[in-house]
Amino acid sequence: MKLRVGVDIGGTFTDLCVLDETGIVAVGKVLTTHDEPARAVEAGLAETLAKAGLLASDVEQFVHGTTLVTNALIERKGSRTALLATAGFSDVLEMRREHRYELYDLLIELPTPLVPRHLRFDVPERILADGSVHKGLDEDYVSRLGKELAARGIDAVAICFLHAFTNPAHEQRAAEILREVAPGLRVALSSEVVPEIREFERASTTVANVYVQDLTERYLRDLERRLHAAGVGPSPHIMLSNGGIATVDTAARYPIRILESGPAGGALAASAFGAAAGETDLLAFDMGGTTAKLCMISGGTPLVTHEFEVDRKYRLLPGSGLPVKVPVTDMIEIGVGGGSIARIDALGLLTVGPDSAGSEPGPVCYGRGGTEPTVTDADLVLGYLDPGYFLGGGMTLDASGAREAIRKRIAEPLGVSVEEAAYGIHSSVNEDMANAARVHAVERGKDPAKLPMFTFGGAGPVHGVGVARALGAPQVVAPPAAGVMSAVGFLTAPLAFDFVRSSRAGVHELTWEQVDALFAEMEAEGAALLGESGVTHSRIAEMRYAGQGYEIRVPVTGDGSNWPGELIDEFVSTYRNLYQRTGPDVSVEVLNWRVVSSGPAPDVTLRLRTGVGSGDARKGSRPAYFPQAGGFVDTAVFDRYRLVPGDEVEGPAIVEERESTVVVPPGATCAVREDASLVVTV
Template sequence: MTGLRVGVDIGGTFTDLCVLDETGIVAVGKVLTTHDEPARAVEEGLKRTLAEAGLDAADVEQFVHGTTLVTNALIERKGSRTALLATAGFRDVLEMRREHRYELYDLLIELPTPLVPRHLRFDVPERILADGSVHTGLDEEYVARLGRELDARGIDAVAICFLHAFTNPAHERRAAEVLQDVAPRLRIALSSEVVPEIREFERASTTVANVYVQDLTERYLRDLERRLHAAGVRPSPHIMLSNGGIATVDTAARYPIRILESGPAGGALAASAIGSATGVEDLLAFDMGGTTAKLCMISGGTPLVTHEFEVDRKYRLLPGSGLPVKVPVTDMIEIGVGGGSIARIDALGLLTVGPDSAGSEPGPVCYGRGGTEPTVTDADLVLGYLDPGYFLGGGMTLDAEGAREAIRAKIAGPLGVSVEEAAWGIHTSVNEDMANAARVHAVERGKDPAKLPMFTFGGAGPVHGVGVARALGAPEVVAPPAAGVLSAAGFLTAPLAFDFVRSERSAILDLSGEQVDALFAEMEAEGGELLEKSGVDGAEVTHRRIAEMRYSGQGYEIRVPVERGNWPESLVAAFTETYRTLYRRTGPDVAIEVLNWRVVSRGPVPEVTLKLADAVAEGDARKGSRPAYFPADGGFVDTAVFDRYRLKPGDRVEGPAIVEERESTVVVPPGAHCVVGEDASLVVTV
């Protein structure tokens, strides 16, 4: 492409925009998110950003968008009125879950409320056995009567999840046909299409979630298309998927659950792209925005991907406390601490931060938009890390005195400490929370966080990056250019891609290479057809094969790459090596089996440059100095302030120092120093 590429990421507080051409990043923008109409902020931000840079919307050749719309709709329960049709005897699977207590001795354990209440979950007479044979035929008259009643009662969506439909989907498909005949208004999702794989609870939960948000998502995407075309953007937008690929609006509208974590995936892609360009392929990506912080492992230049994810966790670090969604998602841990996270004194008299956020409405106290609760951004301002006159490059003036007063009234006074000590407590509490989460996340994936450089971005990430790295023992922190909007830039590195899965449990030695190739070929043909319809040349489509495997008798499986040829020795060797990497040992001398077979079909990876296209500005990079709070050095310390746009590759900055750009601020504490890389990234040695 020779025209412009635009990436837009809607976050809980800000909507970020990044514009690239063949030379690199030519414009960035950040506007407050409009929660009542998210597409409005996209339209307004795009017009403003292009106008300020002297660019024309007609030159936009690609528009890629990521959003938290689906996640928020599930958490806030703002989807369609939905019913569930299940095999007779299995309608309560959403409530019974896996009969597992994620906190064994907590008598007051909380679980998220099912998206479908019990009176809208129905037992349908039918039964297919595990081998795909029909035990009890589908009662079509029952389905027709039920469809007419649901339509009359104002139900908008129906999820159909029959037992063993991943082996034989005939009953699900016929039930959908019957419902469409008697109630064509209903939206219908089939588990055999949304998530055709083993495990009943996760399959039902995912299918319900998909159709629950489908109407909301489609209306939003169509509104976005309309606004973009009205603004002069000719191509239809592509939508970022949670797995690191992109899809057309039609595909995203059909499978909205696939865009659940689309925003965070962009940051992980950008971190891997910039890291690989500089020869660093193993790192920890740390993204801190206005509402949440995300941490992701990059291994071998690629973000890790998982097919196990939970939404609306009641306890943020405890698996099993949320709604499971079984779709491919960039493997990251997300915690509710961001710039807008609210600090308070809990019932025990202790300082806590988050997970609730002031967001963009009303926002932190210092925004001057009516906020009254002290937040992380208010604390960072009081500590001198942020310039009240240069926030968003001077586009927003912060109220420093309002922030001080809020912290004095709500935190410092009750604790009997100074405002600065209270603000430092908020700042370090957030750093420790993120470091603890990062440590658990890395170790569970067989990595040592103390040996990995940390790649930090997001509006608040570079402010807290060094503090988190020191708590982890990480050797260095890398803050890329345009760090405040890097997730939006990362969208533009993503290829068109989609994942396919088939559940077919078999011992490896019971299968021939021809059987496996035929199974994969079916999914690869489906992927090639979908991508060609999206505009990808069939000759440029690639496929990656994956098997989910375990030792016979184990309850869960691991993902293993499948190489063509040398069956089955190559797969056994790959499984053994992957198992040893994760657990530092191999398993018992028993049979190895496969549960699921997966294919990731991708188009070509775009060739983009994630560095600022503008030349380094002339003049002295040092802007002056201001007091910043570093208690280990006695409190407030006179700290040099630098203009990032005037720093040249090879420049060295000694701490204490603050490096400012329009969308983010890098804090270099005493004892640390940073060097400007060839790509303009700041590499801070902690």
């Protein structure tokens, strides 16, 4: 038996999924070990395989996603890093841009730069915008500086010279010198990490990459060692933020590319299940223990963006974080998950999140020392969760402890019953997520009321129908193994990587031969990096009307026979679809040329074995709280593993599996689809 394993490390749980040629054969979920993340992966893999009677030696592919890079940037746990910039530009990290995300806030907060000012250096050199050398590199200065940095215990250096994306010669020579005089330094070049215009974003991304490089490489090598010791033969593949996978060597060289690897897996899974059901446009909603994520699936693929921010001081406000210019799955993240803490604020109002109890100590009901009520505690008090069947019975929840925490911290200050307080927590989370989903969809030209919602994550199916009703969405789809869906999505991803070249010019100033040669250069890099047969390449131009501040992505599909008319027509069409209007009558220019190189997509069956055993799928009933029905209602409880395609369930009902629970409120119906997904019509 040949097995494929996906593993996703989240803020609260580490999720595992095992596939063979017939579909999903085993899933697992263990608490994340934040001090040593690979330990949870090792333990979870051994436990999951043993329970299913499977062998580690049969694993032929292992795909992994992690929050390690994101956490290191937020918690400032990377290497001591210096920045070498063109003379006069060393303060770009602190000066940022003139944009203020809160125009009238006099006490506006911004993330502290990863490199303090005393470690940012002005290097005598200057390359002009056209790539010509205005002032040569002062090699003696770089040599002296490299020796000094090594002597002062600096671990890493980011080099970001002006216009290096046009001519990288000075960056490359500076790196050679540093490696000669200080071979222990890690060195990252902006011309390799992100060869694009916009100085602040380029410097920020290059610094972030080298800042986490040592931590990431040590973790990945430790993971690789543990897997081999456990009997797994192949080296792991690592999930990239854009929905592709890469080797350990590539991920270790460009750790910033795995910044959002976990959420990308969930979006891929939503795409795969949606495509199998003929639904190419949908809203993917992932709610785990720490955060909730929302992503648009359009035309069968997740939307991708090249603008992302880490460590936002205000979670939903662009401009309040550290910009990272790498391709990531386009999604919005909200600080509400199963472990999000509920409290009464200074105005006497109920608020939930963004801080989370995580896995240590976790929600009060975990019995691990938590004292503050969380969303999971509220869902337990409302009867949506079975205290004896959490993680399939692997963890017994303390319902009385959860009830007491909500009574003391929420119900008594508000003067309401414990049940009303718990439902207030539950519904507040639903409304927050619905509001964020509405904004996210509308900004991308979609109407959320017309899209089915694909919900997953440990807490997603519990809240899915509530969020869908707040949005007016017609259906909620809860896939099999919803609690570990990001890990499932990892196994649908091909090897892939993005390449970019900045070359600002008017479209009419360029010949097809120039453009084709630029694309061919990047495609050769992609073929060499992925190193396998069947690599395909997608060509993209980032274009704008002359005078605009930002650009849009336009596919380049022609062969040059109608150059440049075909590209301009494609730009105008893309622009009209995005903004519902035609742009001004001015010339069109290109800023960046991009290639996405991908290996063959894996052939997988995403199906959970259902109808296991004999007997009725109904396993009993318990009281669950539905205010529209007057309070607690005796609610039928079903075993998901005994439901088969074609079965239907009328609400109120609860459908349980080991890693997640689907809540079907009164007035809703739930049907089992051919792929074992549950479709709730709200």
